[in-house]
Amino acid sequence: MKIGRRSFLSFVIGGVAGTAITPLPWKLMDDSSIWSQNWPWTPVPPDGEYSQVNSVCTLCPGGCGITVRKVDDRVVKIEGMKGHPINDGGLCLMGLSGLQLLYGPTRVKTPLKRVGKRGEGKWEKISWDEAISEVTKKLADIRSNGESHAVGSIVDSESGTVPNLFKRFLTAYGSPNFMTVPSIQDSYGMTLQLMQGVSAQAGFDAENADFILSFGSGIIDGWGSPVRMFKANSAWKANGKKVVQIEPRLSNTAAKSDKWIPIKPGTEAALALGLANVIITNSLDSKKISQSTGFDSFKKLVQNEYSTDKVSKITGITSATIVSLAKNFARASKPLAICGKGQGSIPGSLNEFMAVHALNALVGNINKDGGVWAVTETDYIKWPKPEMDSIAENGMQKERIDGAGSEYPHTKSLLNRLAEVINSGDGSLEALFVSGANPLYSMPDSKAIKNAFDNVPFIISFSSYMDETASNADLILPNHVYLERYEDVPTLAGLSKPIVGLARPVVKPQFNTKHVGDVVMLIAKALGGGMADAFPWESYEACLKETLGVKWDVLVEKGFEFNGDKCMLEGDFNFYPEAMKSLSDFSPVSVEGSAISYPLILIPYDSIRLANGYIGDPPFAIKAVEDTVLKGKTACVEINPKTGKELGLTEGRYAFLHTPRGKAKVKVHLYEGIMPGIVALPRGLGHTAYDKYLAGKGCNFNELIGPAEDPVSGLDAAWGIRARLTKV
Amino acid sequence: MSTQDDKAKEVSADGVAGPIILFFILGLAASLVFGWVIFPKLLYSQKKQPIDFNHVLHDEAVEEGCESCHFFREDGSFSGIPKLAQCVECHEEAQGEDPNEVKFVEEYVANGREVPWLVYARQPDCVFFSHAAHVKKAEMDCGTCHGHIGESEHSRVYEENRITGYSRDIWGKNISGLKKHTWERMKMDDCAECHTTKEIKTDVETLPWPINWLPRPYEKQTGNQARVKTVKEACFVCHK
Numbered sequence: 004m005k006i007g008r009r010s011f012l013s014f015v016i017g018g019v020a021g022t023a024i025t026p027l028p029w030k031l032m033d034d035s036s037i038w039s040q041n042w043p044w045t046p047v048p049p050d051g052e053y054s055q056v057n058s059v060c061t062l063c064p065g066g067c068g069i070t071v072r073k074v075d076d077r078v079v080k081i082e083g084m085k086g087h088p089i090n091d092g093g094l095c096l097m098g099l100s101g102l103q104l105l106y107g108p109t110r111v112k113t114p115l116k117r118v119g120k121r122g123e124g125k126w127e128k129i130s131w132d133e134a135i136s137e138v139t140k141k142l143a144d145i146r147s148n149g150e151s152h153a154v155g156s157i158v159d160s161e162s163g164t165v166p167n168l169f170k171r172f173l174t175a176y177g178s179p180n181f182m183t184v185p186s187i188q189d190s191y192g193m194t195l196q197l198m199q200g201v202s203a204q205a206g207f208d209a210e211n212a213d214f215i216l217s218f219g220s221g222i223i224d225g226w227g228s229p230v231r232m233f234k235a236n237s238a239w240k241a242n243g244k245k246v247v248q249i250e251p252r253l254s255n256t257a258a259k260s261d262k263w264i265p266i267k268p269g270t271e272a273a274l275a276l277g278l279a280n281v282i283i284t285n286s287l288d289s290k291k292i293s294q295s296t297g298f299d300s301f302k303k304l305v306q307n308e309y310s311t312d313k314v315s316k317i318t319g320i321t322s323a324t325i326v327s328l329a330k331n332f333a334r335a336s337k338p339l340a341i342c343g344k345g346q347g348s349i350p351g352s353l354n355e356f357m358a359v360h361a362l363n364a365l366v367g368n369i370n371k372d373g374g375v376w377a378v379t380e381t382d383y384i385k386w387p388k389p390e391m392d393s394i395a396e397n398g399m400q401k402e403r404i405d406g407a408g409s410e411y412p413h414t415k416s417l418l419n420r421l422a423e424v425i426n427s428g429d430g431s432l433e434a435l436f437v438s439g440a441n442p443l444y445s446m447p448d449s450k451a452i453k454n455a456f457d458n459v460p461f462i463i464s465f466s467s468y469m470d471e472t473a474s475n476a477d478l479i480l481p482n483h484v485y486l487e488r489y490e491d492v493p494t495l496a497g498l499s500k501p502i503v504g505l506a507r508p509v510v511k512p513q514f515n516t517k518h519v520g521d522v523v524m525l526i527a528k529a530l531g532g533g534m535a536d537a538f539p540w541e542s543y544e545a546c547l548k549e550t551l552g553v554k555w556d557v558l559v560e561k562g563f564e565f566n567g568d569k570c571m572l573e574g575d576f577n578f579y580p581e582a583m584k585s586l587s588d589f590s591p592v593s594v595e596g597s598a599i600s601y602p603l604i605l606i607p608y609d610s611i612r613l614a615n616g617y618i619g620d621p622p623f624a625i626k627a628v629e630d631t632v633l634k635g636k637t638a639c640v641e642i643n644p645k646t647g648k649e650l651g652l653t654e655g656r657y658a659f660l661h662t663p664r665g666k667a668k669v670k671v672h673l674y675e676g677i678m679p680g681i682v683a684l685p686r687g688l689g690h691t692a693y694d695k696y697l698a699g700k701g702c703n704f705n706e707l708i709g710p711a712e713d714p715v716s717g718l719d720a721a722w723g724i725r726a727r728l729t730k731v
Numbered sequence: 732m733s734t735q736d737d738k739a740k741e742v743s744a745d746g747v748a749g750p751i752i753l754f755f756i757l758g759l760a761a762s763l764v765f766g767w768v769i770f771p772k773l774l775y776s777q778k779k780q781p782i783d784f785n786h787v788l789h790d791e792a793v794e795e796g797c798e799s800c801h802f803f804r805e806d807g808s809f810s811g812i813p814k815l816a817q818c819v820e821c822h823e824e825a826q827g828e829d830p831n832e833v834k835f836v837e838e839y840v841a842n843g844r845e846v847p848w849l850v851y852a853r854q855p856d857c858v859f860f861s862h863a864a865h866v867k868k869a870e871m872d873c874g875t876c877h878g879h880i881g882e883s884e885h886s887r888v889y890e891e892n893r894i895t896g897y898s899r900d901i902w903g904k905n906i907s908g909l910k911k912h913t914w915e916r917m918k919m920d921d922c923a924e925c926h927t928t929k930e931i932k933t934d935v936e937t938l939p940w941p942i943n944w945l946p947r948p949y950e951k952q953t954g955n956q957a958r959v960k961t962v963k964e965a966c967f968v969c970h971k
């Protein structure tokens with residue numbers, strides 16, 4: 004017997020065959036997959052005792068309840084709170100990624116004082132005592148020079164204790180310049196004021212509606228209270244309710260709707276009035292409502308100026324579609340029309356809001372189940388008016404820098420006008436507080452805002468994160484993040500039953516930060532006199548407990564409470580307020596730029612995966628952005644293949660996007676879902692600050708557009724800007 | 732009618748076929764021995780528990796049986812292996828002569844150090860398991876998964892998988908992955924065995940149905956148990 008190559012091979016083959024019938028390969032396969040879960044660089048929180056804390060997500064105005072899972076002292080997961088009236092266990096991508104805002108690299112860990120030039124990124128760490136005395140000294144100087152009105156603040160909203168502490172601080176100090184970040188809530192508030200004579204917000208009984216007509220509202224792209232809207236949308240789908248989406252681009256919402264009707268952007272108001280005309284002409288309107296004030300003038304307006312043919316020309320929608328849409332809408336048993344584009348962060352044209360509201364009134368769904376309710380929040384903040392000395396009295400007499408309440412009598416705050424007022428020299432600020440807002444990123448025309456901020460000698464940011472505004476501030480007094488602090492979170496966001504939730508510390512502060520409420524009080528106390536007296540509380544927590552009174556216990560136990568009422572005023576609907584007269588000759592809110600040098604129109608779009616307000620996308624969220632939106636480090640613009648062909652631009656090509664306000668390098672994405680002649684760019688990209696996961700990715704839409712003042716409200720109504728695409 | 736060449740081939744085939752088959756069998760046998768006998772020995776290291784624990788003895792001494800030490804906390808979570816504080820309630824000082832107890836008191840109790848018990852049933856971190864759902868709601872016996880551990884007088888040797896770091900109990904003593912009893916294995920398949928075959932009790936809400944002579948078309952489940960095997964987010968019930 005010879006042992007040769009063949010014998011050896013057969014030994015090996017025998018070995019292989021034998022191995023296959025032992026557990027070895029199968030066991031090793033299983034073990035190696037488990038082993039790969041245990042690589043030392045895979046973060047695994049140490050084992051410990053589990054616990055859960057209920058709180059509120061404050062990353063957008065949605066007000067979702069959250070249940071935070073902890074292992075010992077570490078937060079490991081954020082889940083939606085079961086049984087919460089807004090989100091009942093649901094959560095959005097941002098809410099899920101909240102942990103990265105607590106433990107991530109973008110936090111400001113201690114008070115910082117600028118040492119280099121503004122925006123240079125050179126900071127000195129200082130103690131809280133130094134920080135507070137620095138602010139106090141500056142404010143005391145400004146006040147003694149009689150310039151108290153030249154101090155302003157920009158905060159995220161006007162309700163809740165923290166914004167009200169700022170307001171109170173400014174009042175006692177002597178400045179009317181309390182400014183808030185605008186949104187469609189301002190427009191809806193004003194619409195209700197003008198048409199129903201109530202000081203209230205619009206609350207939508209979306210869950211009970213059976214025909215939803217959306218004028219570009221991103222129902223599943225983050226409009227209103229986002230998770231609530233996802234749920235409503237799923238319920239509509241499950242129960243066979245109809246959703247019609249009107250917008251120039253096939254957004255996610257449009258793609259999931261029953262019918263998408265593309266419209267020439269900016270002509271939504273004309274369509275609403277055209278629909279009203281069909282409804283009235285066919286006697287499909289609610290008979291009761293036709294007794295209302297101004298109905299006849301309204302009828303005349305729509306019949307004379309908004310005939311179906313004319314509206315078809317204005318909007319680009321066929322007459323047959325307009326007629327059938329109007330009939331279907333009016334014949335539905337619980338129709339509901341909503342507006343406010345995308346996520347609703349641009350207040351929009353008041354005409355459009357009034358036209359859509361009139362449409363709701365026509366079909367008789369105001370203050371009805373499945374319709375629009377005028378809702379008011381309970382104001383649980385019952386602080387006595389602060390004592391004001393003569394400086395404060397004087398300061399409060401001065402006009403606001405943004406013209407709200409004077410030039411625009413119905414509006415409370417007009418942040419969009421601030422930059423222009425400062426840059427044109429019509430007004431100036433000596434000091435500015437910024438809390439819960441990132442205007443340098445999120446306001447239109449970032450360059451102008453930056454110029455304006457350069458003219459404000461002293462900027463104090465209370466941001467927890469190194470955002471664009473914080474990095475351009477002189478002093479950062481970092482607030483605790485939402486998982487580390489107490490705060491009342493009143494939520495309206497289109498809810499038909501307003502809610503107040505309690506955010507509470509889930510973990511102890513991770514860094515040397517302080518609650519913004521405490522800091523405002525410390526500054527006031529250090530200023531002394533009437534300022535100190537205006538803040539009698541020992542701490543923010545004491546203030547919150549006292550302010551909430553009996554609500555406190557309920558909030559601690561349940562995490563939320565209903566906080567408001569539906570106003571039951573009926574019959575005094577005004578179809579034709581003064582402000583509507585301008586509609587007798589329809590012209591859309593004009594877009595900036597000449598059609599010759601800028602043949603295209605650029606519009607923004609919102610996505611639930613991109614946060615575009617104060618908070619930027621955390622790393623998890625930015626990872627979820629598709630590569631037709633962000634490719635590598637370049638943002639993609641959507642254009643119709645026809646437009647692409649005309650411009651000689653093919654899929655994936657780099658191009659320059661020019662607008663009268665700026666220029667950006669983009670990548671081309673050819674998309675059938677956008678009307679020819681239009682370019683769409685996502686909002687929420689192009690951060691220059693935050694961390695390496697977010698900064699430098701894509702371009703900021705706000706750098707390419709400027710605000711357009713609505714003639715009635717003064718709020719920003721810009722929906723797009725003229726643009727040009729050129730090959731690189 | 733074979734030619735010269737054919738003959739030559741036959742001869743050489745005869746001469747080689749024997750050894751080829753033999754070596755094939757040798758290879759087969761060697762690998763079988765390796766795979767079934769040697770491999771498991773190499774795969775697992777043998778570790779001793781820090782303290783040899785006698786369940787029987789403890790069971791006799793305590794009042795409430797197993798639940799004296801392994802209990803549900805007020806919030807419904809399960810305490811698992813007792814922490815030192817619990818043991819200290821009785822073992823502040825050594826109660827007998829047993830060298831194990833003396834060691835326990837001297838090394839751990841006196842220094843306030845937790846005993847680094849090796850947990851036979853420890854699952855990977857991606858697994859979320861609720862004892863309450865199984866023991867309280869489904870009224871299962873501890874023994875269904877853990878076997879007769881309560882009847883042991885000594886702590887078993889803890890065999891640790893050198894690759895994964897988990898106990899051999901998860902895959903099961905039998906390297907082939909087969910088992911005779913439910914408690915001999917704790918892989919996902921073993922969970923699935925019950926979850927796919929057993930009719931699991933669920934709270935059922937009967938939806939209103941106006942026509943009483945027709946059978947009701949659907950019932951809505953309000954409990955969660957059936958979720959594990961049915962609905963779309965089923966994975967996240969156990970993998971959080």
Ligand code: SF4
Nearest residue numbers: 060063065067095098
């Ligand atoms: S919708 Fe808004 S509030 Fe709700 S989880 Fe998402 S970010 Fe938070």
